[in-house]
Amino acid sequence: MLDWFRTLTSQERKAFYGAFLGHAVDVFDFMIYSFLISTLIALWGMDKTMAGSIVTYTLLASLVGAIGAGVLADRYGRVRVLRWTIVLFAVACFLCGLANSPEQLMLFRMLQGLGFGGESSLCMVLVTEMIRNPAHRGKYSGFTASSYSFGWGAAAIAYGVVFSLFPAETAWRACFFLGILPALVVIYLRRNIQEPEVFTQARAARAAGGQAGGAFSGLGRVCAPPLLGKTILCSLLSGGMLGGYYALATWLPTYLKTERGLSVFGTSSYLAVMILGSLVGYMVGAYAADRIGRRWTYILFAACAFVMALVYMIIPVSNTSMLFLGFPLGVAMQGMFSGIGATISESYPNSVRATGYAVSYNVGRVIGSFFPLAVGTVSSGHLSLGLSIAVVAGAGYVLVTIAALLLPETKGLDLRELTDTESDTVVAMPAAAVARDR
Secondary structure (H helix, E strand, O other): OOOHHHOOOOOHHHHHHHHHHHHHHHHHHHHHHHHHHHHHHHHHHOOHHHHHHHHHHHHHHHHHHHHHHHHHHHHHHHHHHHHHHHHHHHHHHHHOOOOOOOOHHHHHHHHHHHHHHHHHHHHHHHHHHHOHHHHHHHHHHHHHHHHHHHHHHHHHHHHHHHHHHOOOOOOOOHHHHHHHHHHHHHHHHHHHOOOOOOHHHHHHHHOOOOOOOOOOOOHHHHHHOOHHHHHHHHHHHHHHHHHHHHHHHHHHHHHHHHOOOOOHHHHHHHHHHHHHHHHHHHHHHHHHHHHHHHHHHHHHHHHHHHHOOOHOOOOOHHHHHHHHHHHHHHHHHHHHHHHHHHHHHOOOOOOHHHHHHHHHHHHHHHHHHHHHHHHHHHHOOOHHHHHHHHHHHHHHHHHHHHHHHOOOOOOOOHHOOOOOOOEEEEEEOOOOOOOHHO
16 A cells, blocks of 8 residues: 555655655644643633634634745745744744733634745655656555644544643643744755756756746636636635634634533543544555546545534433544544645646735635634524534535535646646646656
């Protein structure tokens, strides 16, 4: 099953390791807040709407950071800009531990969002451009995306360990202070990764043809016909899956602690099972994206995640049953993410890929950012927290299915043979170089 990985070149492996590590620590910084919500509500007396708003504004800031990073990366390089974004979100996470009010925390989380948005987008662009063989792009991007599970798992472990060592008044700050660790990844990235050949060739071709354009010319192209249609659909696709995930992951620790009465250790145990399931989901989704195609992978996993969310949150079962149900929920919830990096990268020409990815994925992130807020608002009304989570997450998975049906299937496209015509229409020769790269 790993023969494809053994065929990777030295640079392809270095890009994978660098993106994997960078994305994992990025996710740690972002997800640690979800474990601290119940503590901050108790310490600061903030309501659920404010708690959800902090997530929403963080993700809104990530759109700005992603677009800025995407534009810069199309001009100056993926690796160089990736370093800047990692430093930014690491320092911002440390500052979150110094906050003394919900408003201060929101400000620092928004600063963190600027770095988070840019880093998460550029990681996927880097690996999808680095891989030579399009037959393995789904697996390559999917296994890179599985770093999300490791970052999420690290956050769960840190939460359990830190809160067992320190009182809650100190422990939540310590969890944020750990976010400075991603700065170590910058050293690795600076010394080991080169720019993808696809990018360097595209930049050289633009320079030779005098087509450099203004700083934000790429942004105008991805937001205008004929690329606009793909931008909208890719945004809806990512928005649906991110919204479903944010609704579940942001509020699940609070649900387990407040409505199920679990301790800190118990909450971490339940989440550990779900995170293990998410890791398996990434791997299964990675192979499915290359075998059955991107479209049917999204539809299959979205349908399963919808059903599992309803079962997990609504049907009255024992805590023991919930422990085991967390595994298939994690598989379904995260498996659909395996193909998103490949799909968006395969939707844009080489000259604007980083910008296109940044806009599409992070507009989707903004769409998804309203899902935690919706859960907090709905649960403050007449619905229970569990039912609110299931309904809001389900709406996201319906959106994934609709977008997947409308997007073209991109399985097998070779990024090196994606070109721009005069009208910016993407012309592709599917898998033309697969045979010679095997």
